[in-house]
Amino acid sequence: VTGSKSQSNNTEAPENTVKSSEADTNQQNKLFKLYQNEPTEKNDVIVIKFDLIKDAIVILNVTESNGKIIDYLVDGEMLPGTYCVHFKPTDITALKDMSYKIEVNGETETRKMVIK
Numbered sequence: 001v002t003g004s005k006s007q008s009n010n011t012e013a014p015e016n017t018v019k020s021s022e023a024d025t026n027q028q029n030k031l032f033k034l035y036q037n038e039p040t041e042k043n044d045v046i047v048i049k050f051d052l053i054k055d056a057i058v059i060l061n062v063t064e065s066n067g068k069i070i071d072y073l074v075d076g077e078m079l080p081g082t083y084c085v086h087f088k089p090t091d092i093t094a095l096k097d098m099s100y101k102i103e104v105n106g107e108t109e110t111r112k113m114v115i116k
Helices: 022-029 092-097
Strands: 004-006 032-034 046-052 056-064 069-078 081-087 098-104 107-112
Touching: 032 098, 032 107, 046 056, 046 098, 069 081
Parallel strands: none
Antiparallel strands: 004 081, 032 046, 046 081, 056 069, 056 098, 098 107
């Protein structure tokens, strides 16, 4: 497993939170939350953050626009918590056409790489 982990035990929603829409229900039932990446000023390191709700098999990779996998960042079993994975691209100019994809126990989500 690549990256750093910080544990967060506050899993309760604030009292004033209302879960009424289908989108909210779907988000609540997900095993993970994937955040938009955080590029550094020079785009030399990209930080990809995600939360796991429970123990899971996690695959996180970086892909080109055609779906070709550039790098596997995570591939294995992980415990619940918040994770920040650092990706150091070899070709900064290619970042604009890259995405990152997470798969957690069969559920997937893909986000386009954001650069400064």
